Amino acid sequence: MKVAILGGGVIGVTSAYYLSLAGHEVTLIDRQRGPGLETSFANAGEISPGYASPWAAPDVPRKALKWLFMEHAPLILKPRFDCAMLSWLAALLGNCTARRYVENKARMVRLAEYSRDQLREVREATGIAYDERMRGTLQLFRTEAQLDGIAKDVGVLARDGVPFEVLDRRGCVAAEPGLAHSAADIAGGLRLPADETGDCFKFTTALADVARSQGATFRFGERVERLLRGAGGIEAAVTDQGIVEADAFVVALGSYSPGLVRSLGLRLPVYPVKGYSITVPIVEEARAPVSTLLDESYKIAITRLGDRIRVGGMAEVSGFNAELPDRRRRTLEHSLSGLFPAAGNLERATFWSGLRPMTPDSTPVVGPTPIPNLFLNTGHGTLGWTMACGSARVISDMISGRPPQIETRDLGIARYSA
Structure with missing residues (x-):
């Protein structure tokens, strides 16, 4: 399957890693000259699942x-x-409220703990240092x-x-x-x-190289302008350098994600x-x-x-x-x-x-949308580094038709319309 990932921070790059590892033909597009040059560049560096709090x-x-x-x-x-x-x-x-705090924290810790376990597997499998x-x-x-x-x-x-x-x-x-x-x-x-702790930028850069070795294509210096929707879902991403067609699209543009999906009728509170x-x-x-x-x-x-x-x-x-x-x-x-x-x-x-x-509840938006082949992996707030590998593995499993290893029903955009 051809998968287009929109965004080259730690969320987009980990998504590219897992999807290329799963055998998909991956193309990642980002406006910056390389991976991890915006919010992922100089964050605090902690990987702290237990402190994942709203x-x-x-x-x-x-x-x-x-x-x-x-x-x-x-x-x-x-x-x-x-x-x-x-x-x-x-x-x-x-x-x-007390009820929502406990609810939000529980699902944040669930994803963050899973993500830390995935990070350990990535480190063991790739040998990258950061x-x-x-x-x-x-x-x-x-x-x-x-x-x-x-x-x-x-x-x-x-x-x-x-x-x-x-x-x-x-x-x-x-x-x-x-x-x-x-x-x-x-x-x-x-x-x-x-x-744990670690340099998110060093990790993102090193993992991008691994994803390339697995066949992923990275198109840097290219700005995503809009998505073209057809009868069966998203048909292509329009960039300032042309059109990128794919079977599935992952929006991982961080704070810029709502602007891209707004014209599709999606309200993304990021x-x-x-x-x-x-x-x-x-x-x-x-x-x-x-x-x-x-x-x-x-x-x-x-x-x-x-x-x-x-x-x-x-x-x-x-x-x-x-x-x-x-x-x-x-x-x-x-x-x-x-x-x-x-x-x-x-x-x-x-x-x-x-x-x-x-997001208002501090939980990222990870999962499918009402548009069949459009997926979101965004809204991680201060915990993008902590939750990156887990979120990317979840997205990869969903696109690959495999059931995720953790509960994900409360992570998607549907929770805001419930």
Whole structure:
């Protein structure tokens, strides 16, 4: 079967890998000059299935009001007259209930755990290297109130059989020795020892080479403009360089996916939520993190990637905005220098931002559409790296006519019309 994949980030490339491995004739199209050059390029680097949690939670509306006035706010809202933004925010608020939080988190963890297992198989099968580490993730709480509030998350982890440890300050320092040099308040932490880290861009680039060796074709520097629909489904993708025909089409364009499928009558509630990162060269090994630490107060991840530290986070709702404000960089530097002082050279840090494709329930949209040969693999938000391999394997199985290995009925676009 001929399969066209639209989008060359980690989601599109993993889809190309699995589909070409399954024997399909795969063509991937992306406007960038190579794989993984947008949202996949400099994300936080953690692969953390157990921390797969919805942004929409019962306490978020109250917290959001507080965050608006914080100097180093984890959430930045720039409201404007944008129907897509307003609709998405309303849907997000609608998911801020205890019942929906537990429901959304459970399916996110299900897909994320499966994805981590698939990643391990890919690594074993291909031998690719991407500054990977298997040293767990530590969610650090600066206040007792934060620590006391983890009961609902621990309940989901325990129910799903995800290994975890609740730590005091001493335990946090044992897990991340660099914290011994920090003067920050540390009330405790929640550690998931089975989590991993790695450079998403390095992985995506290496896996694209593997997919090529399996017969996949990559057409970079080519922009997808629209899809042509016929009586039996999608007949072709129209690009700025011609027409690409296929038997099946996978939309993996991240935040740009809704614009492509809107003319087909599909309402895809994916909105760009901007994130920022800095990449800092390590200068003091003993002071640097050994894996990933999640700074709960600022919603920032600090990850060890080889001889670098990646610091990523924040959620800015401001549309398709590529600006790099210095005040956002200062927030990232504040978290790193407060927890791992003098670990890296901030003067040599590189600053980056990317548009995360977020759904209101934080669960990606993975699966078929009402159009028979059109599939979606998008909306992964902050967890594209964590969920990439699992989502791609699900799509490959569906297109190949095989039943997916996990429950997928609640992952598709149909859940928004139920």
